[in-house]
Amino acid sequence: MKKRFILCLALVSVMLLSPNYIFGMHIMEGFLPVGWAIFWTIVSLPFVVMGIRTISKTFNENPNQKLLFALVTAFVFILSALKMPSVTGSTSHPTGTGLGAVLFGPLPMAVSGLIVLLFQALLLAHGGISTLGANVFSMAIVGPFAAYFTYKLLKGTNKKLAVFLAAALGDLVTYVVTSVQLALAHPDAAGGVMGSLTKFLSIFAVTQIPLAIAEGILSIMVFELIVNYQKEGGYQLERIN
Amino acid sequence: MKGSTKNILLVLVLIIMATVPLLILKDAEFGGADGQAEEVITEINPDYEPWFSPLIEPASGEIESLLFSLQAAIGAGFIGYFYGFVKGKRITNQ
Numbered sequence: 176m177k178k179r180f181i182l183c184l185a186l187v188s189v190m191l192l193s194p195n196y197i198f199g200m201h202i203m204e205g206f207l208p209v210g211w212a213i214f215w216t217i218v219s220l221p222f223v224v225m226g227i228r229t230i231s232k233t234f235n236e237n238p239n240q241k242l243l244f245a246l247v248t249a250f251v252f253i254l255s256a257l258k259m260p261s262v263t264g265s266t267s268h269p270t271g272t273g274l275g276a277v278l279f280g281p282l283p284m285a286v287s288g289l290i291v292l293l294f295q296a297l298l299l300a301h302g303g304i305s306t307l308g309a310n311v312f313s314m315a316i317v318g319p320f321a322a323y324f325t326y327k328l329l330k331g332t333n334k335k336l337a338v339f340l341a342a343a344l345g346d347l348v349t350y351v352v353t354s355v356q357l358a359l360a361h362p363d364a365a366g367g368v369m370g371s372l373t374k375f376l377s378i379f380a381v382t383q384i385p386l387a388i389a390e391g392i393l394s395i396m397v398f399e400l401i402v403n404y405q406k407e408g409g410y411q412l413e414r415i416n
Numbered sequence: 417m418k419g420s421t422k423n424i425l426l427v428l429v430l431i432i433m434a435t436v437p438l439l440i441l442k443d444a445e446f447g448g449a450d451g452q453a454e455e456v457i458t459e460i461n462p463d464y465e466p467w468f469s470p471l472i473e474p475a476s477g478e479i480e481s482l483l484f485s486l487q488a489a490i491g492a493g494f495i496g497y498f499y500g501f502v503k504g505k506r507i508t509n510q
Contacts, residue, residue: 205466206457246498252491256484260437264444291487299483300470357453361461371460378456385433392426397495399419404502407509 200267201292201310202353204303211360216308219285222316226285233279239409240279243401247275248287250397254390255291255314261382269390270349273342274397276319277326278412288315309356318349335395342394346387350379 207215233240254271261267275284292310295301302310322345329337354375363370405412438446457464474480 200453203454203466204470205468206454206464209467242498242501245494249491249494249498253488253495254491256488256491258484259434260446262437262441264437264441264446266446294487296470298472298474299480299487300473303468303470305468357457361457361464363460374456374460375453378453385437389430389433392430396423396426399423400499403419404499404506407502407505408498 201295201302201314202306202356204296204300205305206303207306207309207356207360209305211356212305212308214308215306215312215356219308219311219316222282222285223289223311226282229280229282230286233283237409237411240411242408243410244275244279244283244287246397246401247278247284248290250274250394251284251287251291252294254393255295259386259389261385263382265382267350267379267382267386269386269393270314270318270346271390271393272315272319272349273322273345273390274338274394276322276345277338277341277394277398278401281316281319281323284319285311285315288319310353313349313352313356317352318345321345321348335398338398339391339395343387343391346390347380347383350383351376354379 230244233244251271254269256268258266258268270288272284272288275287289307289311292302292307292314296303296307296310322341325344326337326341329340354372357375358368358372361371362368363374366373401408401410402412437444474483
């Protein structure tokens with residue numbers, strides 16, 4: 176297992192050697208046309224509602240899950256505040272939503288992500304209210320779903336590796352979705368949507384890869400803490416494992 | 417390997433990952449990526465005018481880092497609480 180892990184890290188670090196420039200993070204306030212802003216809000220809304228329902232159901236079944244849910248939301252708070260330097264000479268930040276998706280399923284993370292995105296949009300002018308729907312969709316819905324299915328697929332082989340890959344992939348997929356959203360809203364004059372998608376993707380992909388690895392590593396550390404103190408915390412892990 | 421040793425190693429990997437770009441890319445600006453995304457949009461779509469602006473903007477870069485560190489502190493504070501809580505419980509139960 177350790178060999179496979181090192182192999183993965185080695186492969187990714189090779190990809191990092193090609194320099195490129197920047198992009199990442201949330202879509203800025205006002206940078207999606209009104210139609211798209213409304214569209215993504217409508218798409219995200221049902222997931223948030225289902226997320227709230229899932230959370231209250233989970234809390235009713237076992238109140239101790241509150242402690243665990245607060246922990247994974249705190250994790251999203253920290254990680255999305257860490258603007259880290261990347262090999263491309265710019266900064267971006269991880270998302271932190273993968274860990275929660277592994278433990279609670281993808282839907283509750285729509286709510287955690289929404290809270291953090293609201294905090295950043297209102298106080299930090301980072302992301303935005305008009306682009307909140309689009310940013311929730313990428314960071315708090317698609318990212319967690321990607322993480323959840325990656326974990327489900329791989330948990331049989333090695334749990335820690337599964338958590339690492341789930342968190343890292345969820346992080347990467349988030350920024351792929353952001354690129355798609357920007358490309359759809361701003362098609363290239365010559366190349367159309369595909370043209371600008373290539374532009375946005377080539378810009379962001381390399382920046383985000385080391386951050387995705389960092390997110391994977393941090394997720395493993397907190398996951399181990401959670402597993403280690405399961406008895407004292409009184410929360411359940413079986414349902415998701 | 418002991419859990420704590422492994423965590424120290426993982427943290428070292430993280431520190432190296434964050435430091436290496438700073439050391440090898442001496443001329444880079446390390447600016448926020450969202451600002452540069454704006455440039456790409458302006459390049460693709462020169463006529464695009466943002467139709468909404470942030471309600472509150474941090475008064476300066478310093479205030480912005482204050483708020484970002486506040487965000488991280490809220491998260492880290494809770495993780496510290498969690499760890500102390502379960503650890504204390506374990507010791508009491510022994």
